[in-house]
């Protein structure tokens with residue numbers, strides 16, 4: 001019988017196999033109930049040049065034409081078959097067992113990055129834009145294409161090989177750009193971390209190492225101290241990824257030239273705030289916060305195959321250990337007999353970090369990567385079994401509405417309002433200050449004017465006295481001349497003409513003199529009035545200056561109070577952090593105690609373990625020792 005899936009058969013070297021349905025081991029279809037919340041897909045990578053170069057490549061994988069089923073062939077003793085008998089061997093159904101699995105999608109070796117994104121990852125991105133948490137996780141043996149699928153080669157929007165991460169970012173910003181609702185605001189933040197040898201590090205702020213995972217009722221599980229970067233366009237976010245990728249642990253191994261030695265998680269948080277009508281009211285704003293975790297796990301390895309030694313061996317052990325913890329969590333979650341309270345999330349940093357994605361508030365997509373090569377059969381089968389189990393994970397995703405007002409967008413809005421108010425106040429003060437300077441200048445000008453007026457008055461008075469003296473001198477001179485002139489035998493001063501002329505002359509001079517006096521008096525009054533005005537003005541300025549000084553003092557006092565409050569807040573944060581660390585330590589210690597009790601076969605009430613104090617434990621151990629001695 002010709003294999004059902006012959007169309008998709010991976011047959012690079014010309015060897016092919018026929019299927020015998022009697023040999024098929026079947027695994028169930030994905031459960032419909034949980035369909036949208038937990039999706040599982042498989043991607044088969046094409047054979048690599050090193051796998052086909054000797055011309056003996058044999059594929060163990062077949063994908064059904066509808067892209068929903070995958071078969072993996074288990075050949076018996078194929079390594080003993082001579083090359084010339086290989087085709088006959090493959091055609092004989094008695095030589096193999098076919099393991100068949102079905103998933104939400106199975107991508108064969110010809111699938112493109114675009115197909116994988118459009119049919120699988122895009123939905124997660126859309127969920128995030130609706131306010132859900134979503135995780136896309138690439139799992140599989142080393143060198144099966146996890147990094148290729150998640151990242152691709154370049155972050156260039158024209159490169160068809162770009163993977164899920166760049167495409168998701170482009171999708172998010174495209175959505176924001178096309179959002180026609182003008183009353184919706186967005187904020188996009190990104191973080192990038194790695195777990196290497198069970199140590200969590202920030203891949204962007206590389207000075208932040210050994211970060212702790214914390215949990216809080218409102219935020220769920222989060223990495224304390226992980227930097228978050230507000231980004232405004234894909235270019236900004238790509239430069240963050242490129243920066244982080246430089247610091248990700250990679251190494252050349254026998255199986256992969258650039259093998260990721262750490263689990264990497266790229267996190268994108270999208271907050272959107274929509275105003276409904278009345279902009280002033282907080283209640284009229286709807287805030288949604290979606291979080292996308294893009295997880296590129298380190299690949300599992302068989303030390304025997306990869307030949308790892310030294311540092312690589314240590315890394316390999318840690319990678320395998322954390323992946324086995326992931327397997328345990330999935331087993332516990334999908335085992336109907338296992339109680340939900342005993343899911344071993346805390347056994348590794350990876351499972352603790354992904355707690356929400358595994359059975360919590362998240363829409364999760366698990367992508368299992370498979371190599372078609374014969375040498376990778378057992379890892380391929382175990383990845384498919386792992387993926388098959390993951391189909392039964394039950395998540396409970398909810399739209400994250402910002403009911404407790406934690407969203408950064410809302411915080412920024414409030415902060416912005418406060419800053420605007422403060423700016424206004426400061427502006428007002430600046431205006432007051434410039435008014436003060438203006439007043440000072442006015443005062444100076446008034447004082448100068450007063451000084452000028454006084455000088456003018458003095459000058460006028462001097463002129464007045466000089467003129468009076470001059471007039472006296474002139475009268476005296478006239479009199480002396482008159483005494484010497486005689487008219488018709490009479491002294492001229494005794495003639496009536498002279499007297500008339502003299503009187504007329506005296507009248508004119510008197511008039512001029514009186515007018516001059518009046519003018520001077522007016523000028524004097526004006527100057528006195530100006531002086532009084534300047535004095536009043538000066539008093540007013542002094543008062544205003546005092547008010548400004550008092551205001552500045554109050555402002556300085558307020559600044560000091562703010563600094564003091566900030567210090568108190570910092571101290572409170574420090575204490576809070578220390579308390580949480582000590583709690584974490586206590587929990588670990590309790591766990592150790594519990595293990596010790598189990599090892600010593602001591603019965604204890606499990607629910608009380610959290611209350612189990614050091615003293616009580618030591619008493620128990622002492623009692624145990626005593627009873628052993630007896």
Ligand SMILES: Nc1ncnc2c1ncn2[C@@H]1O[C@H](COP(=O)(O)OP(=O)(O)OP(=O)(O)O)[C@@H](O)[C@H]1O
Pocket residue numbers: 044045046048109140141142143144145146147148149256258259260261297298299300369
């Ligand atoms: N679908 C694919 N098409 C073309 N090449 C691929 C595909 N998948 C993987 N490759 C190639 O296979 C090699 C290994 O891929 P990749 O580094 O992504 O594997 P990995 O699973 O991330 O490995 P590790 O766990 O060691 O980091 C790379 O050279 C990659 O380009």
